[in-house]
Amino acid sequence: MKAVVLKSGREKSVLRRHPWIFSGALAVGEADAGEIVAVESSRGERLGYAAFSPASQIRARMLAFAPDVVPDEEFIAARVRAAVALRGKMAANAGVRLVNAENDFLPGLVADCYAGWVVLEPTSAFAERFRHVVAKALMDALPGCRGVAARCDAEVRGKEGLSVTPGLEILAGEEPPREIEIVENGMRLLIDVRAGHKTGFYLDQRDARAAVAKIASGCDVLNCFSFTGGFGIAAALNCAKSVLQIDASQAAVDLSRRNAALNGVEAIVTSECADVFKYLRLCRDAGRTFDLIVLDPPKFAESKSQIERAARGYKDINLLAMKLLRPGGRLATFSCSGAITPEFFDTILAEAATDAKRDFQIVERTGQPFDHPVALSFPEGRYLKGVVLREHGRGNRQEGV
């Protein structure tokens, strides 16, 4: 087995069990893409084992933090079994994240299950190299698994030197159908695992969709960045008066309409293809108001260098949404940028409220659901934040919107 050697003084993150070794921390290190290597300190101690990524800034990803456990294919299969076991028994038609990458100690590997079909998203050389081992382990470990396929079109694959290609690679079992129907909290949803974002759907917002549904009764709802309509349909199923879904992707809007019909709520749900930044301004200029607004934008900050620009984006949409709320209305607002801390997100919201000249109370916070665990040694795994704000109803509304 090849070994990589850390520079003197650069052992700290490995000793803290953080999974990433950056290229600058290595004194010696060469291996193939995804190859498992021993990790040694500058004094020659064996600290554990990692998977090598020759093209990436994250040059190696730790798999084991002890010298005596040498990772092999069975080791990887056991990690897959442990991840599946954590999710417990699931309904045949459920959508569940089975493997949450570093947080399930399988670096760069996401596996989402939609009604028995599993879609892998390998974004590390390790996940790419061992995807067939993972697929077999999933077929064995998951009762009722119908097939395992890989999506290899995530842009971040480029950073690992992996090809960015559209379509699905079938790894085991049956090929998934063009659309898969799952049921989430009683809501039926069609998933396009070939062209839908990520692996096809945003399972991470399951709990947040339930939280929004709970407060939607009787409301006129504006669901911004609606993708295939989850928040809005959940609201409609919980007796919202009307729902307006806005997304910039025509394919997502089309699927959102079909999802509304599938749930029998098409009479109260309207889906439009538009840019949210512009649409909120149109609503402002037209004097439109809502009882409940959802803001679930894509990641505005990919890294720390983009924090300022991202903060401006978050403030902009939240300020606009706050001004469109009726007295006592609610804003369910989210950020999936890991680089924006929960505290900073609160600060951005507070600044938006100040500029909107309105008072708000935090009535609920949402985070990652049970199938998106966070490894304690990997704070980067905590990325999703949600805040439900209630307008106090006695602000300076004479200031207008």
Ligand code: SAH
């Ligand atoms: N709320 C969704 C997930 C949203 S993902 C759910 O529950 O499933 C973010 C969505 O924002 C994507 O569907 C993307 O198409 C859309 N989007 C990105 N930029 C946008 C913009 N400027 N205006 C409108 N939609 C946008």
